[in-house]
Amino acid sequence: MVTRLALLGAGRIGKVHAKAIASDPRAKLVAVVDAMEAAAKAIADEAGAEVSTIDAVLANKDVDAVIICTPTNTHADLIEKFARAGKAIFCEKPIDLDVARAQACIDVVKETGAKVMLGFNRRFDPHFQAVRKEIDKGSIGKVEMVTITSRDPGAPPVEYIKVSGGIFRDMTIHDLDMARFLLGEEIKSVFATGAVLVDPKIGEAGDYDSASLILTTASGRQAVISNSRRATYGYDQRIEVHGSLGSVAAENQRPVSIEVANKDGYTRPPLHDFFMTRYTEAYAAEIKAFIDTVENGAAASPSAEDGLIALKLADAALKSAQTGAAVAL
Amino acid sequence: MVTRLALLGAGRIGKVHAKAIASDPRAKLVAVVDAMEAAAKAIADEAGAEVSTIDAVLANKDVDAVIICTPTNTHADLIEKFARAGKAIFCEKPIDLDVARAQACIDVVKETGAKVMLGFNRRFDPHFQAVRKEIDKGSIGKVEMVTITSRDPGAPPVEYIKVSGGIFRDMTIHDLDMARFLLGEEIKSVFATGAVLVDPKIGEAGDYDSASLILTTASGRQAVISNSRRATYGYDQRIEVHGSLGSVAAENQRPVSIEVANKDGYTRPPLHDFFMTRYTEAYAAEIKAFIDTVENGAAASPSAEDGLIALKLADAALKSAQTGAAVAL
Amino acid sequence: MVTRLALLGAGRIGKVHAKAIASDPRAKLVAVVDAMEAAAKAIADEAGAEVSTIDAVLANKDVDAVIICTPTNTHADLIEKFARAGKAIFCEKPIDLDVARAQACIDVVKETGAKVMLGFNRRFDPHFQAVRKEIDKGSIGKVEMVTITSRDPGAPPVEYIKVSGGIFRDMTIHDLDMARFLLGEEIKSVFATGAVLVDPKIGEAGDYDSASLILTTASGRQAVISNSRRATYGYDQRIEVHGSLGSVAAENQRPVSIEVANKDGYTRPPLHDFFMTRYTEAYAAEIKAFIDTVENGAAASPSAEDGLIALKLADAALKSAQTGAAVAL
Amino acid sequence: MVTRLALLGAGRIGKVHAKAIASDPRAKLVAVVDAMEAAAKAIADEAGAEVSTIDAVLANKDVDAVIICTPTNTHADLIEKFARAGKAIFCEKPIDLDVARAQACIDVVKETGAKVMLGFNRRFDPHFQAVRKEIDKGSIGKVEMVTITSRDPGAPPVEYIKVSGGIFRDMTIHDLDMARFLLGEEIKSVFATGAVLVDPKIGEAGDYDSASLILTTASGRQAVISNSRRATYGYDQRIEVHGSLGSVAAENQRPVSIEVANKDGYTRPPLHDFFMTRYTEAYAAEIKAFIDTVENGAAASPSAEDGLIALKLADAALKSAQTGAAVAL
Missing domain, CATH: 3.40.50.720 (NAD(P)-binding Rossmann-like Domain)
Known part of the structure; x- marks a missing residue:
């Protein structure tokens, strides 16, 4: 077929x-x-x-x-x-x-x-997949703390920001889904803080450009997310999971892995500068996974429901940033 | 003299x-x-x-x-x-x-x-000092986000924990001081969450063993602290500072820098397993700095006041963890 | 067209x-x-x-x-x-x-x-290309010493080895071409030593499985090649070029860039285990480059002549290994 | 006592x-x-x-x-x-x-x-010691190939070079001893090539400033040494040992382990710029080892004989560089 x-x-x-x-x-x-x-x-x-x-x-x-x-x-x-x-x-x-x-x-x-599958492409990144496999294999024991660093090379145009739903629904939502993918328990509480440190125009548009979040689960597992709309060194995408027996981390990807040494030190080139080159393999793998489920009748994952939960977490983050209190789910 | x-x-x-x-x-x-x-x-x-x-x-x-x-x-x-x-x-x-x-x-x-100098030894670690020097030189522009990962190889005895003042006053306090050392602005708000993931006896003693914190300054600068009383791979002490022009990070220290490659992959030895071997140079440097100030009459730094501020931040963290809301200072 | x-x-x-x-x-x-x-x-x-x-x-x-x-x-x-x-x-x-x-x-x-182009695919590896670009840009000044480490995950079948022309013509030839690609001067002298350390059957077939070479140019530039038919940790392919102003190196490629930390240390997965996955991008790029030259009429590179020179260097290496003296070209 | x-x-x-x-x-x-x-x-x-x-x-x-x-x-x-x-x-x-x-x-x-102990301090470097321990533990199986990279930040004064005995007896001799320390078999043959790439005055003084060597043992084990009198990025001292079950490497040491990321990439500071700061721990450890042998009556190691063998290897290297043929010992 x-x-x-x-x-x-x-x-x-x-x-x-x-x-x-x-x-x-x-x-x-x-x-x-x-x-x-x-x-x-x-x-x-x-x-x-x-x-x-x-x-x-x-x-x-x-x-x-x-x-x-x-x-x-x-x-x-x-x-x-x-x-x-x-x-x-x-x-x-x-x-x-x-x-x-x-x-x-x-x-x-x-x-x-x-059958509906939602495009949280990062779940299909081979490096993040490898992190998840180590968790599933038990390499780090019980998951306790997840750290997600996610920074864009630069802010999108303010016109886009105005219709984007704001940083939490537009950008953080990927990290919220990744936190769920890695924590192994549903998130019960969200605390978020947002600030305008990169571009005042983003603030005038009613949004933040820098955000930090703490998510907790019922048993006390914690995830920390750090977001910025600017990273001069490229598209910064790292995850780290700390558990009872150890930790596992996925480092940033680079277009080329060379290093130049001279009197000023040892220099590696910047990271990818665009999400589509950073996540090339992830995009291909998610479509392949979708075709898999169509072929074999399996349930689609991430599902539409996963999309809804991430959106609810983003809304909770916004509310928390506005009120200064953690928001329960 | x-x-x-x-x-x-x-x-x-x-x-x-x-x-x-x-x-x-x-x-x-x-x-x-x-x-x-x-x-x-x-x-x-x-x-x-x-x-x-x-x-x-x-x-x-x-x-x-x-x-x-x-x-x-x-x-x-x-x-x-x-x-x-x-x-x-x-x-x-x-x-x-x-x-x-x-x-x-x-x-x-x-x-x-x-003249009173307080023993926040980590300020004198040569690697953290080098991070601070890069900030002072302007290498990363304006400081925006600080990330501090601080995990102990193992929990202290419960008897110690009972008199320690709790994780925020005993362990996090070093990271709170480090955040102040790096943020370049006073902390105005503290959000903290704590959990007992490592050892239930720590919970019975009324303390947490795993904690995440978000600190913010008046202008919106953010610091994130991640603490655990257990890290199987050694004494985990990392800092990273993200700014408008770039970022600077201090990696973990290792007793030996070798790597063994075999069919299972590439393995580097664990980190230091004790704070006194990890911070050997810092301890020596802080005493030297104290002698400097005695000799040259300069003001002592970190001062007793710095100690008090860190303690107030620790108290705020505890209150936040107990109430679920950020605590203003 | x-x-x-x-x-x-x-x-x-x-x-x-x-x-x-x-x-x-x-x-x-x-x-x-x-x-x-x-x-x-x-x-x-x-x-x-x-x-x-x-x-x-x-x-x-x-x-x-x-x-x-x-x-x-x-x-x-x-x-x-x-x-x-x-x-x-x-x-x-x-x-x-x-x-x-x-x-x-x-x-x-x-x-x-x-128009004849020869398939020395490694010249088209993006990481080795980036090394070459740094040399061309002058980042390391005048090239002085090239180091090439090239080790296969495992030896090919002895039946293949018998018809392969031997390690220098079959395996080292890639590194000889890479040395020419990086040295910027023709090689005038080859010294080689070979040994059977991996599998006695390879020796019985009249070949070596471990070899070290030193190549020199007229002005005294030096290249060192280290070859083995066995590397338990994967397909080991590194180059380093040292020059008057600095050095540039290309590290090994890994299928996934994660690291697991536990009580035994920090472990990254093994390298690629197959030359076709290691050099996927290089194979695609060389065909693209061939099509380029067909389209635009440019000279093909590497040329048939480049293939002949590499073969002569391989023959010189064999003669040197057999005689114990450097062979002039 | x-x-x-x-x-x-x-x-x-x-x-x-x-x-x-x-x-x-x-x-x-x-x-x-x-x-x-x-x-x-x-x-x-x-x-x-x-x-x-x-x-x-x-x-x-x-x-x-x-x-x-x-x-x-x-x-x-x-x-x-x-x-x-x-x-x-x-x-x-x-x-x-x-x-x-x-x-x-x-x-x-x-x-x-x-009782005579000779000051080959590098044998006491904790990182090189750790490499040796992995070999002794069997982590990499049988030793097959040793790679030693040893480059000075800059050339010594020509007046010193004139009385130094030449690069092989003055500089390479440390690496020859290190090769013996790691190979686990005596060296039977030396091939060396030398050139003047750094400073013509060194050539006028009758010496080389850049050298590559291949050493072999009776069973065919191989060691490669790469020497230069100039490395703009600092005192470059690396060893790698490849064996039947894997390999082990000691990386360069740095005064501080920070990394700065900005639009130009990720930069770590240069290496140590002086052998005495690079080998601080080794100097202290060798004197401690000497006192050990005085206290406990054990044989001194490295011995005067070790010094003589290294000198003979250096002489063989010089002869090889002058004749273009490997020199047997």
């Missing part, structure tokens, strides 16, 4: 997913949809797919699954439509920036029994 | 300080006091000093300065006595576990104009 | 090159040749190419270039045939194990003016 | 040894001899020792052992005199730059049965 896919959204992330589909012999891209027809055509031509429309894909019996990479505010509607049409769905995070809307969408997903 | 010192307390840390004095040609140890006369005699004999008593040292015109390494509950009394006797004072942290008692002691210090 | 390629040899390296061609929009694989038709068909089907024969490809006006990955003893003949047919040629190293035969082949290449 | 020592030579290395003696409670420095009386007096005063003469020390029944740090050309004479006087002897390397003279001296040592 070959899984036949339609790509909804032909932007930069759509291109990445189209490439992943092309390199998997079990899958075939058959349709591409985008408001910009030229963008859809470019991807469709390379893949031997056709340019199509949402309605045509909904009606197309030959399409088994859709990849949703359209703007955030269309996600919930599209998930609902394609769930009802019986298609398997991969959707970029988030379902929606509003918890109620996301919850309603999930209700439809449940009702229809649709 | 040679600074003539008396050592009060001939325990293991007293021995370390005696050695530091012996290796500084500007200083001479002339008297050693301890309730255990044999301990005092051992140090005195090696240094060519005499065994003495508190009262005799107080009355001894030939003693310029004292090093206080007696039990914590004697610190405030001894500081007051020797301040009134006009001696320069180096005292192991803390002044006292009680803020009011510590404040009263500092009032006497101020009134007498005594 | 699209470059139309035929693949000669459908073994494991043929598959890798077919993939590289598929991912380059400027190129198209049109024919695949292999003595094993099923192997040829598998690659041809995936690429939309046809299964063909040497003669048919020679006669096919639609084929611009060939990729030769057939057994070593066919390389020289095939290069000559396709050079006379006016095709651009990419050939896996070596041209031949015999210097005279390789020289004769190169004479034909020169006579026909054919 | 307290070992009573005389220090012959009050230069910079003499000061280091005096300090090591002062810090060992089992030993006491009683006499200091130097042609420059002020230098002798400075050390003597701090140690509570007396300024003395060679003859007085020879006649002094209260002196158990001597530390010889006088100029190289006096070593053999002094060793013979003090061996005949029944003193234990620690002597800086080398015994003499001339093999025949060194051999004659060793004959006297044997005849008198004197």
Whole structure:
């Protein structure tokens, strides 16, 4: 069997997913949809797919699954439509920036029994996967403390920030999902602090650019997240998990691993400067995992529910930052 | 001029300080006091000093300065006595576990104009000093976020924990001082969470063994502290400072820097397993710095006031952990 | 223009090159040749190419270039045939194990003016490329000493060793080419020593499994090569270049960059265990570079001549190991 | 029992040894001899020792052992005199730059049965010791290949080079001894190449400033040494031992272990810039080991014989560099 896919959204992330589909012999891209027809055509031509429309894909019996990479505010509607049409769905995070809307969408997903996988790509990074495998193998014993450092090379445009849902829903949400992926217990309490240290315009837009969080579980496990919208040395993405028998850490990735030594010392080049080069392998692996579940009927993971929980944690973080008190979940 | 010192307390840390004095040609140890006369005699004999008593040292015109390494509950009394006797004072942290008692002691210090230096030895670690120098040089621009990881190889005996003042006053206090040393602004708010993950007996003694903290300054700078009473891989002591132009980090120290590669991978030996081997250079450097200030009349740093502020931060952390809300200072 | 390629040899390296061609929009694989038709068909089907024969490809006006990955003893003949047919040629190293035969082949290449690129893939490794770029930028000043460590995870079967030409022509030849790539001057003298330390059967087959070499240039620049047929920790591939202003080094690559710390120390996973996973990027980049030269008419590099020089150096190494004296070139 | 020592030579290395003696409670420095009386007096005063003469020390029944740090050309004479006087002897390397003279001296040592330890301090470096311990524990199986990188921050004055015996006898000799320390078998053959790449004046003085060596043992074990008189990044001292089950390496030491990250990358400070700060611990440990052997009657190691063998290897290296052929021992 070959899984036949339609790509909804032909932007930069759509291109990445189209490439992943092309390199998997079990899958075939058959349709591409985008408001910009030229963008859809470019991807469709390379893949031997056709340019199509949402309605045509909904009606197309030959399409088994859709990849949703359209703007955030269309996600919930599209998930609902394609769930009802019986298609398997991969959707970029988030379902929606509003918890109620996301919850309603999930209700439809449940009702229809649709397979929905959410694009928390970092779970598929081979280095973070290796960290998780060490935990599962028992190498570090019982997980006690998780540390996540996540800093962007630079802030996005203020126009984007205004519609992003704010740092916690836009950026921290990845780290909140990663904390859940590693803690092994649900988070029961969130404390967050936010500040504007990078760019006053971000503050004027009502957002923070620097944030620190402490998450705790029922048994007292703790996760710490450190976020900044600026890291001159590149895209800083580290995790460390401390347990009863030891700890395991994933270091930053570098485009090249050389070191130059001279009278000023030993210098390694900066980190990746873009999330798409840093997470190239993760993007490919998540699409492969989605095709796996379509092929073998397994449950999709991370699920739409995982997306909702991360969103609730982000909302709790915002509330905590505004009130100065930990927020219970 | 040679600074003539008396050592009060001939325990293991007293021995370390005696050695530091012996290796500084500007200083001479002339008297050693301890309730255990044999301990005092051992140090005195090696240094060519005499065994003495508190009262005799107080009355001894030939003693310029004292090093206080007696039990914590004697610190405030001894500081007051020797301040009134006009001696320069180096005292192991803390002044006292009680803020009011510590404040009263500092009032006497101020009134007498005594020179008092507090033993926050980590400020003198050459690696942490190098971090601070990079900040002062402007290498990382404006400081924004400080991360301190501080984990002990193993928990102290429960009997010690019962009189220690608790993890925040006993262990975290070093990290609170280090955060102040690096943030460049006073801490205005403390959030802390504590849990018992290592040993239930610590919980029964009313203390935590695992803690995470977020500290913030008036301008929004943030520091995160991660503490555990257990690290199987050794004494874990790392700091990282993130700023507007970059970041600077001090890695862990290892007794030997070799790496063995075999079919199981590449293995480096564990870290130091004891704070006194980890901070050997820091202990020597702090005594040298104290002698410097006695010689050149400069102000002692860290001061008794620094000790009081760290204690107040520790108290705030405890209150925060108990209430779930950030505590303002 | 699209470059139309035929693949000669459908073994494991043929598959890798077919993939590289598929991912380059400027190129198209049109024919695949292999003595094993099923192997040829598998690659041809995936690429939309046809299964063909040497003669048919020679006669096919639609084929611009060939990729030769057939057994070593066919390389020289095939290069000559396709050079006379006016095709651009990419050939896996070596041209031949015999210097005279390789020289004769190169004479034909020169006579026909054919474009021939030799598959010294390591020149295209992004990390080694970055080393070379630092040299070219002047970061380390004048090159003085090159150190190449090159160790295989395990020895190939003795049957292979018997026909391999021996360690210097089979394994060291890559390092000899890398030394030339980095030294910036031609090698004038080779000293080598070989021993059988890994497997006596290799010795019985008349070969060495462990070798050390010193190469020197006219001005006295030196390169050291260390080879072993066994490295329990994986495929060990490091280079370091020392110059008048500093040095630059490329570290080993690892499949995942995590580290586990426990009571036994800090452990990173072993290196890659296979040259094809270690040099994945290099294989793709060399085919891309070949297509570049076909498209833009530039000279191919590394050239057939580079292959001949490396072979002569390997022969000199063997002679040196047998005589105990350095061999001049 | 307290070992009573005389220090012959009050230069910079003499000061280091005096300090090591002062810090060992089992030993006491009683006499200091130097042609420059002020230098002798400075050390003597701090140690509570007396300024003395060679003859007085020879006649002094209260002196158990001597530390010889006088100029190289006096070593053999002094060793013979003090061996005949029944003193234990620690002597800086080398015994003499001339093999025949060194051999004659060793004959006297044997005849008198004197305890003589030679100052190959690097054997006592804690990191190199740890490498050796891993070999002894069997962590890497049978030793096969040793790699020693040894580069000085800068060349010594040409006046020194003229009387130094040349790079092989002056600098490489340490690495030759280290190779013996690690190979576990005697070296049977030496190949060396030398060049003048750093400073033409060194060439005019008849010496090399850059050298590469290959050493082999009877069973085929190999050691490679890389030497340069210039390393802009500091005192470069690395060893790596490859064996049948794995490898073990000692990395360079740094004065501080911090790393600064900014837009130009990740930078660690340069290495130590002076052998005496790099090998501080090794110098102290070798004197302690010497006192050990005086106290417990054990054989001294490294012995005078070790010094002679290293010198013969250095002579063989020079001959090899001059002839282009390996030299058998």
